[in-house]
Amino acid sequence: MQPTDISRPEYFHKVVDCQWACPAHTPVPEYIRLIAAGRYGDAYMVNWKSNVFPGILGRTCDRPCEPACRRGRVEAEPVAICRLKRVAADFKGDIKAQLPKPDAPKNGRRVALIGAGPASLTVVRDLVPLGYTCTVYDSDPKAGGMIRSQIPRFRLPEEVIDEEVGYITGLGNIELKLGQRVDSLKSLLAEGYDAIFVGSGAPRGRDLEIPGRKEAAKNIHIGIDWLSNVSFGHIDKIGKRVIVLGGGNTAMDCCRSSKRLGGETVTVVVRSGFEEMKASPWEKEDAQHEGIPIMNYLVPKAFLHDNGKLKGMSFEKVAARKDEKGRRELVPTGEPEVVIECDDVLVAIGQENSFPWIERDIGMEFDRWAMPKVDPKTMQSTIPNVFFGGDAAFGPKNIIWAVAHGHDAAISIDKFLNGEDLADRPPPGVNVASQKMGIHEWSYDNDISAALRNKVPWRDLGTTLKDIKVEVELGFDAKLGYAETQRCLNCDVQTVFSKSLCIECDACVDICPVDCITFTANGEEDDLRERLTQPARNKTQDLYLSDVLKTGRIMAKDEDVCLHCGLCAERCPTGAWDMQKFLIEMTHAGAACRSR
Amino acid sequence: MSYLPKPKFRHPGLPKNKLGFTRRDYEGTVSTLCAGCGHDSISAAIVQACFELDLEPHRLAKLSGIGCSSKTPTYFLGQSHGFNSVHGRMPSVLTGANLANRELTYLGVSGDGDSASIGLGQFAHAIRRGVDMVYIVENNGVYGLTKGQFSATADAGSKSKWGADNNDSPIDMVALALQLGATYVARSFSGDKTQLVPLIKGALRHRGAAFIDCISPCVAFNNHAGSTKSFDYVREHNEAVNALDYMPTRSEITADYAEGTLEQVTQHDGSVLNLYKLASDYDVHDRIAAMTYLQKKNAEGEIATGLLYLDPNPKDLHGHLQTIDTPLNRLSEADLVPGATALEKFNAARR
Numbered sequence: 001m002q003p004t005d006i007s008r009p010e011y012f013h014k015v016v017d018c019q020w021a022c023p024a025h026t027p028v029p030e031y032i033r034l035i036a037a038g039r040y041g042d043a044y045m046v047n048w049k050s051n052v053f054p055g056i057l058g059r060t061c062d063r064p065c066e067p068a069c070r071r072g073r074v075e076a077e078p079v080a081i082c083r084l085k086r087v088a089a090d091f092k093g094d095i096k097a098q099l100p101k102p103d104a105p106k107n108g109r110r111v112a113l114i115g116a117g118p119a120s121l122t123v124v125r126d127l128v129p130l131g132y133t134c135t136v137y138d139s140d141p142k143a144g145g146m147i148r149s150q151i152p153r154f155r156l157p158e159e160v161i162d163e164e165v166g167y168i169t170g171l172g173n174i175e176l177k178l179g180q181r182v183d184s185l186k187s188l189l190a191e192g193y194d195a196i197f198v199g200s201g202a203p204r205g206r207d208l209e210i211p212g213r214k215e216a217a218k219n220i221h222i223g224i225d226w227l228s229n230v231s232f233g234h235i236d237k238i239g240k241r242v243i244v245l246g247g248g249n250t251a252m253d254c255c256r257s258s259k260r261l262g263g264e265t266v267t268v269v270v271r272s273g274f275e276e277m278k279a280s281p282w283e284k285e286d287a288q289h290e291g292i293p294i295m296n297y298l299v300p301k302a303f304l305h306d307n308g309k310l311k312g313m314s315f316e317k318v319a320a321r322k323d324e325k326g327r328r329e330l331v332p333t334g335e336p337e338v339v340i341e342c343d344d345v346l347v348a349i350g351q352e353n354s355f356p357w358i359e360r361d362i363g364m365e366f367d368r369w370a371m372p373k374v375d376p377k378t379m380q381s382t383i384p385n386v387f388f389g390g391d392a393a394f395g396p397k398n399i400i401w402a403v404a405h406g407h408d409a410a411i412s413i414d415k416f417l418n419g420e421d422l423a424d425r426p427p428p429g430v431n432v433a434s435q436k437m438g439i440h441e442w443s444y445d446n447d448i449s450a451a452l453r454n455k456v457p458w459r460d461l462g463t464t465l466k467d468i469k470v471e472v473e474l475g476f477d478a479k480l481g482y483a484e485t486q487r488c489l490n491c492d493v494q495t496v497f498s499k500s501l502c503i504e505c506d507a508c509v510d511i512c513p514v515d516c517i518t519f520t521a522n523g524e525e526d527d528l529r530e531r532l533t534q535p536a537r538n539k540t541q542d543l544y545l546s547d548v549l550k551t552g553r554i555m556a557k558d559e560d561v562c563l564h565c566g567l568c569a570e571r572c573p574t575g576a577w578d579m580q581k582f583l584i585e586m587t588h589a590g591a592a593c594r595s596r
Numbered sequence: 597m598s599y600l601p602k603p604k605f606r607h608p609g610l611p612k613n614k615l616g617f618t619r620r621d622y623e624g625t626v627s628t629l630c631a632g633c634g635h636d637s638i639s640a641a642i643v644q645a646c647f648e649l650d651l652e653p654h655r656l657a658k659l660s661g662i663g664c665s666s667k668t669p670t671y672f673l674g675q676s677h678g679f680n681s682v683h684g685r686m687p688s689v690l691t692g693a694n695l696a697n698r699e700l701t702y703l704g705v706s707g708d709g710d711s712a713s714i715g716l717g718q719f720a721h722a723i724r725r726g727v728d729m730v731y732i733v734e735n736n737g738v739y740g741l742t743k744g745q746f747s748a749t750a751d752a753g754s755k756s757k758w759g760a761d762n763n764d765s766p767i768d769m770v771a772l773a774l775q776l777g778a779t780y781v782a783r784s785f786s787g788d789k790t791q792l793v794p795l796i797k798g799a800l801r802h803r804g805a806a807f808i809d810c811i812s813p814c815v816a817f818n819n820h821a822g823s824t825k826s827f828d829y830v831r832e833h834n835e836a837v838n839a840l841d842y843m844p845t846r847s848e849i850t851a852d853y854a855e856g857t858l859e860q861v862t863q864h865d866g867s868v869l870n871l872y873k874l875a876s877d878y879d880v881h882d883r884i885a886a887m888t889y890l891q892k893k894n895a896e897g898e899i900a901t902g903l904l905y906l907d908p909n910p911k912d913l914h915g916h917l918q919t920i921d922t923p924l925n926r927l928s929e930a931d932l933v934p935g936a937t938a939l940e941k942f943n944a945a946r947r
Binding site for chain 2 (some may be wrong): 073074268313440446447448450503504505513515534536537550563570572573574
């Protein structure tokens with residue numbers, strides 16, 4: 001194997017698993033340390049800069065960071081990263097002074113944004129301080145997009161949305177055209193905007209065409225439309241017996257909302273098994289906690305009705321098995337049909353993109369799934385000044401992906417309007433600094449807590465089920481939040497090895513609590529991985545290799561379960577190991593990302 | 597040293613031995629020695645050896661005297677018996693403990709000061725009596741606790757960290773052990789665990805006086821140019837006479853070795869030592885030849901390491917004294933004071 005080139009920012013970035021996994025690459029350990037220090041406002045701003053909606057995401061994020069968290073590889077559960085984000089938002093105090101100054105001097109460029117959801121708002125947040133004038137269109141009466149329309153209030157209070165959307169709209173130079181649906185891209189293009197950003201989401205809920213659908217239509221609702229109607233107060237009740245079809249997060253929101261709007265017997269019915277459901281594990285758990293049964297392996301057959309009055313639904317029982325090619329398939333078990341009586345059905349079996357408002361003769365190319373062709377790096381469509389982001393770009397994902405797309409699109413728009421090459425993406429900002437303060441003292445707290453993950457306290461069910469606007473999760477208080485921060489392994493404080501200082505005394509090998517370090521003969525990667533003190537079988541994690549040492553051996557460190565405790569550096573007599581904080585921040589739109 | 601205790605987290609794939617323990621269960625508290633001390637590597641080797649031997653921690657007693665090396669038993673085998681004796685008096689305490697309970701495994705840990713200066717007499721007598729023990733000298737050639745004066749094992753002509761020459765002749769602990777009748781004699785280097793761990797395993801299974809002289813660089817006071825006990829010097833002059841593989845039982849040798857290069861020695865408990873010869877003319881069972889060979893290498897400025905002498909059928913102190921198999925500390929008052937009738941009978945047999 002070749003020695004590791006640690007000057008490449010990707011190498012150490014990958015070691016910070018949470019930050020690497022986050023689409024927006026939020027510097028997680030950095031803000032967790034700030035929370036531990038009681039600097040909630042600063043922790044909030046680290047988040048705000050990177051993911052724009054800390055308070056919202058701290059309640060609703062899909063948390064790709066948590067399954068990636070290294071802590072989950074050395075004990076049962078990862079750090080509650082998402083809920084710590086909420087701690088920063090809850091206790092931040094007044095951070096207005098730290099926001100960009102409103103009403104930046106205009107640069108004369110006008111950008112139109114379609115949809116006022118997280119992707120568009122991110123573009124606005126990045127571009128307005130640079131002097132751009134942004135015009136945002138949305139068919140809903142308030143800005144926020146799916147954040148406002150599809151996430152129920154008991155998960156995300158309206159004040160939080162108002163506050164964080166307000167930080168963006170408060171930047172000035174923004175024209176909000178709410179309640180105005182864009183029906184023609186052609187005519188918008190004709191209005192002479194310098195650039196257009198499409199952040200219109202995936203607004204169409206998939207329907208279920210089975211017998212009885214048309215006849216009983218009055219009591220069959222499309223999940224996301226129904227949720228939106230609930231959010232805007234158009235719907236405030238539902239029948240006593242409700243069936244929710246689907247196994248995703250929308251289905252979980254539908255069933256829990258139903259329970260709060262008069263549904264007494266709410267049942268979730270899913271085609272697949274419990275484990276295969278698309279919903280996040282914690283959302284399933286939340287639904288079950290509220291006494292909602294989830295029935296698996298049932299395929300909808302028909303809506304049963306009596307002259308158009310919905311009576312119930314019939315389902316076919318299936319079982320999972322593997323076909324000859326090893327693929328999972330669902331086959332009928334031959335058991336009698338299952339009939340569940342109900343008054344209303346919510347269909348939450350997926351959502352799709354739909355672009356009826358983009359004319360097919362204006363030069364925009366579509367792929368065979370009727371999706372516009374969008375460059376995944378630059379977010380540019382085949383019309384050079386039209387950009388996409390969020391669910392509108394590549395189909396339904398989540399808020400944090402929408403934010404990441406927004407940042408990328410903002411960079412592209414800025415570069416495009418400055419006549420630069422869009423493919424030339426700005427490198428991240430990297431700051432590497434030794435944490436050494438004394439012989440055994442570091443400027444980070446390496447004494448990590450051995451405690452298990454803290455549970456977020458819930459309000460009692462009696463209160464929460466009565467009112468759809470009462471938030472279920474109470475969030476960590478300052479004390480619990482602090483306790484949780486102490487579980488973070490500080491993976492951004494890197495173990496940096498200097499070959500020239502090493503005397504090969506083995507002190508680091510002997511002290512390492514998780515057997516990361518080996519001095520051995522070099523070899524091919526597969527062979528080397530097996531020869532380490534503890535074989536390195538998690539191939540998603542890199543080996544850190546030094547150049548050849550005095551004895552002809554190399555130092556190989558398996559990054560997999562390193563605790564970043566710094567004991568290797570404390571035991572090193574020559575300072576060949578050092579703990580260096582590697583702070584990496586994505587470059588956002590602005591002068592720094594331009595090449596001239 | 598570190599201010600932090602070693603975190604309890606361990607590698608999820610850490611292997612367990614027959615007793616269900618991981619290697620980390622054989623550790624002690626975190627070391628307070630200087631960072632990079634060779635002694636810590638020896639502690640790690642002891643931990644590894646005991647783990648691999650499936651040793652029950654409560655069946656082992658670790659004894660030491662005074663000095664950096666004698667502090668180390670705190671840093672390994674935290675679940676075992678321990679005794680920190682007066683300076684240089686570990687061999688006597690160990691002998692006494694061994695006489696009282698012959699069933700435990702005894703591990704004496706000492707240094708060049710503790711064993712070659714103040715405790716030289718004690719060392720000599722424990723070895724010549726053939727006490728069943730492993731005696732490890734963590735040999736760094738200096739008094740580390742008092743800031744690096746030469747010890748009795750420092751080579752003549754070697755330089756101190758402050759530039760002074762050592763004019764005194766060194767005591768060669770291996771030569772002494774051979775001459776005094778130790779039945780398992782080895783020399784190793786703290787920086788070479790591949791060699792050290794099997795040597796410790798073989799010694800722990802040896803039923804007699806096993807002695808290991810382990811060169812262990814003092815990073816604070818004896819790891820400079822001009823020292824003969826520095827990492828660089830020892831690595832450059834290390835000449836292993838053989839490589840050892842410890843096998844719990846005799847098993848078929850699958851690898852191919854040139855004729856006469858592999859020797860299998862079965863120890864008293866059935867365990868097997870596979871010895872791969874590196875120096876072709878070296879006979880591990882010839883004590884006199886070994887002594888000559890070592891002197892020769894010494895004169896050439898080379899450090900001979902490996903298993904230097906082995907008597908596969910050793911006699912130990914209990915054998916010499918013909919004590920009974922039951923440990924003496926388990927004899928009851930009735931066993932020890934059998935009464936007047938028994939005395940009569942005994943006396944009658946003598947008349």
